[in-house]
Amino acid sequence: MQPEKQKVRLAVQGMTCTDCERHVTLALQRVGAEGITASFRRGEATFEIDPARLEEAKRAVANSGYEPGAVEILDGSPRLGGPVQSGGGDHEYDLLIIGTGGAAFSAAIQAVSYGAKVAMVERGTIGGTCVNIGCVPSKTMLRASEINHLAAHNPFPGLHTSAGSVNLQQLVGAKDELVAELRQHKYVDLIDEYGFHLIRGEARFVDPSTVEVAGRNIRARRYLIATGASPALPDIAGLADVDYLVSTTALDLTEIPRRLAVIGSGYIALELGQMFHRLGSEVTLMQRSDRLLKAYDQEVSEAVAQVLSREGIRSLTGVTYERVEQHGDVKRVHLTVNGQEQVVEAEALLVATGRKPNTAALNLEAAQVRVGSRGEVLVDEYLRTSNPNVYAAGDVTLGPQFVYVAAYEGALAAENAVGSAQRKADLTVVPAVTFTSPAIATVGMTEAKARSKGYQVLTSVLPLEAVPRALVNRDTAGLLKLVADARTRKLLGVHVVAENAGDVIYAGVLAVKFGLTIEDLRSTLAPYLTMAEGLKLATLTFDKDVSKLSCCAG
Structure with missing residues (x-):
């Protein structure tokens, strides 16, 4: 009688291409494995084999130049060696990631390379800030505005160019198509490619080792909080009662406002302010500090101020905001500048005064995860929170707000959480x-x-x-x-x-x-x-x- 075979998943490190997959498949075939599927992207091979020959299969993979890792039985039996333990109790996943942005996907890809069973929780749109409402949509719109500006202000004698009216609705439609394409190819498609589990709903900790999503309690060996950040609103009288824009909603406008007032002068304010000016708006930038880009060198600040002024963008610095009000479609920002009262009127008001971490719904107190004064998740140099089984990465920690930093932190957190590494985050040199x-x-x-x-x-x-x-x-x-x-x-x-x-x-x-x-x-x-x-x-x-x-x- 032939021995009964079990279907298993074997983590395999070192595969980098389809040729590697073929080598692993041949090695497993030589020891009697059947139904073999090797994936270099997932860092694993699944196959059926006589349980008595499993160690022989691992040696065959090793002899082919690859590193076999954890083994999981796929017929409903527990993982070989018993359930993963973390303070007691069975666990459904090795790593549960809350969020699906840059930090989350980087962490998930890194974790599966160690053979980890990974799930991601998403309450909204897959992909996080960068691809959906941040880098990708803003930079394609900035490029459009630059081309429009160059057409209208060509510096070369002998060339005759001009810019006609801007169809913002068509531009936004093209932007949305690009976003959807990149979201599908760079995020959604990777879920099946790497074998992550996607769980839809709002994640909420119910205790230090359990998360509840859509009425279901889930336990994991480790957790990663990668929920990102959202636009923050300043405390200005009357602001909550007017129709204001933030970076997300500004990129969805389908008509160019005749006048745009911008509260703030950080990178979002400067980028979107110049973008709308180059598409046809009269723009006024307003900020509390006495110069643009106050954290930058004086020469940099002055050079940028000169460029904006030469283009016709008005900048008010050293302002005190008194109140904001709306009359019909017109918003009025009442200011004091150098002791003088001023009123800035505009059909659109953009608020660009920083970002706040998305932690309010997580019930982090139940998880015994400490947060800072702005709600940011506090982490140590290993990206571990005050709960040793919970890590955090990306904008939710209020570190440098860049997708490449989030991706770096996500991968590092995964290495430390499921790869048994002890790597410290190094953000001393961040462009x-x-x-x-x-x-x-x-x-x-x-x-x-x-x-x-x-x-x-x-x-x-x-x-x-x-x-x-x-x-x-x-x-x-x-x-x-x-x-x-x-x-x-x-x-x-x-x-x-x-x-x-x-x-x-x-x-x-x-x-x-x-x-x-x-x-x-x-x-x-x-x-x-x-x-x-x-x-x-x-x-x-x-x-x-x-x-x-x-x-x-x-």
Whole structure:
């Protein structure tokens, strides 16, 4: 009589392509396995085999150059070796992720590579902020507004271009199609590809080791909170009684407002303010601080202010908000500026004053998870919360609000939660990009920050008039600024206001992260007529006047 075979799932690390899948399949066939399906994306192989030959199957996989991991019986029996234990009790999943954004998917993909059984909980639209209401929709609309602006303000003599009326409804429709396509291919399709379980509903902790979703109690060995953040509203009298926009709703407008008033002047305010101005709105930016981009270097702030002013965008700084009111379709913002009362009127009011973490519905007190003063989940250097079985990653912790940071943290949290790693999050060198035109990109310390930390500082400021690429583009608005340690001459910060600044800054990331010196950067070959050449030219300005060098001296 033939022995009865069991269907099993074997975690396999090291597969990177379909050829790897074929090698694992052949290895399992040689030991009598049947019905084999190997997936390098899921990091697993499923097959049927005589239980007595399971260890032989694992050795066959190892002899093929891959690393066999955890085994799960797929016929309803418990996992080999008994249920996973975490303080007692059976667990349905190894990792339960609350949220489906960048941090969540990065964590899920990393977790299945360790053979973990993963589920994600989503109360709304799959994909989180970036693809649905953040990076993707805003950047495609920014690009549209840039093209419209260039058509109307062409800097080249002999070219005759013009911009007609803007059909915002059609632009928004194209934006929505792009979002839907990327959401499907980069998020939804991956759920089946990697074998995650998707649970629909609002997640709520009922105790430190149990989550309730749609009336169902779920227990997991580890949890990851990756619920992101939402627009925050300032405390201004009357604001709750008017029809205001936030970043999400502003991107869904189908008519261009004649006048747009913007409360705030951070990256969202600047990007959307310039976007609507270039599509045809009269825009007024308002902020409490005495200058735009108050956390940035003074030169960066001044360069951006000059660009906005030259385009016709009005900026009010040092304001005190008194109240907001609405009369018909017109919103009125009552302000005090330098002791003088002013009223800003507009048909649309955009509030862009930061973001708040999405934690209100999670009942984190029951989970024994501590939160900060703004509701953010507090984590240690391993991204672990005050409950050792609960981790958090991404915007919900109110760290740097970038999708690439969220993805990095999600993968790291998964490694620590289910991969038994003890990796510390390192966010000492994080680039930031604001996609205005020109773009603003920074990494490392500002001059003021470096001085406050006790460094003797050297700085170099290079106007774009000295960068050949900007000259041939006929657009010299912007600058590059380098901050260095005077003692070691290592670069501490790189700050760029220029076209393609977001591409240029990656070289700055490498320079700051790996401690390159002024001389290291200066000794490299920079391709001529690129904006990146400006970095090398900026190193020359520590000792030379680049205006007196030949055009290709960089």
